[in-house]
Amino acid sequence: xxxxxxxxxxxxxQGLYEAISDRWRxxxxxxxxxxxxxxxxxxxxxxxxxxxxxxxxLLIREGLDGHPGPGGSRSAQQERFAQILSELxxxxxxxxLPADLDPAALAVALFGMCAxxxxxxxxxxxxxxxxxxxxxxxxxxAEIGRLVAHLCAGG
Numbered sequence: 268x269x270x271x272x273x274x275x276x277x278x279x280x281q282g283l284y285e286a287i288s289d290r291w292r293x294x295x296x297x298x299x300x301x302x303x304x305x306x307x308x309x310x311x312x313x314x315x316x317x318x319x320x321x322x323x324x325l326l327i328r329e330g331l332d333g334h335p336g337p338g339g340s341r342s343a344q345q346e347r348f349a350q351i352l353s354e355l356x357x358x359x360x361x362x363x364l365p366a367d368l369d370p371a372a373l374a375v376a377l378f379g380m381c382a383x384x385x386x387x388x389x390x391x392x393x394x395x396x397x398x399x400x401x402x403x404x405x406x407x408x409a410e411i412g413r414l415v416a417h418l419c420a421g422g
Contacts, residue, residue: 290322305358305419310412313381317404323385348374363419380411 277283298311316323355370364373384391384398384407391398396407 305363306412306416309377309381309415310408312377313384313411314404314408316382316385317398317407320385323382327382327386365418377415380414 273280273283277286298315299308303311351374352370355364355374358364359366359368359370364370384396384403388398397403398407
């Protein structure tokens with residue numbers, strides 16, 4: 268897509284970024300409903316990161332560049348991450364997660380696990396996994412679900 272079309276449809280790069288971020292948040296409402304057990308939720312985030320790799324890369328790029336996303340999407344993103352932290356704290360208080368874990372560190376670790384094949388495909392290939400394989404997203408998501416289930420069991 269050329270710059271003129273981006274400007275025409277989105278008002279520039281900032282508008283495009285915000286549209287992509289909004290689309291992710293809207294999709295999140297359908298694939299991550301409240302009350303989903305944490306292992307299933309983590310598996311679904313891993314699956315979605317692989318299905319929407321370009322969107323995941325955009326968020327990764329934002330972090331690597333060392334600056335937050337533009338305008339309104341920044342506050343919406345901060346609000347969403349605060350909500351995720353609150354949800355993890357609630358799960359911990361309910362006994363779903365071990366009491367000795369820091370929910371903020373857990374949030375970062377879960378995000379990293381889910382996005383790892385998108386951000387480090389070379390590492391995945393080095394250990395014998397193929398992020399490009401047709402069944403990889405399902406296999407990887409199932410493995411993430413099992414890992415988080417072990418964590419929730421008090422591992």
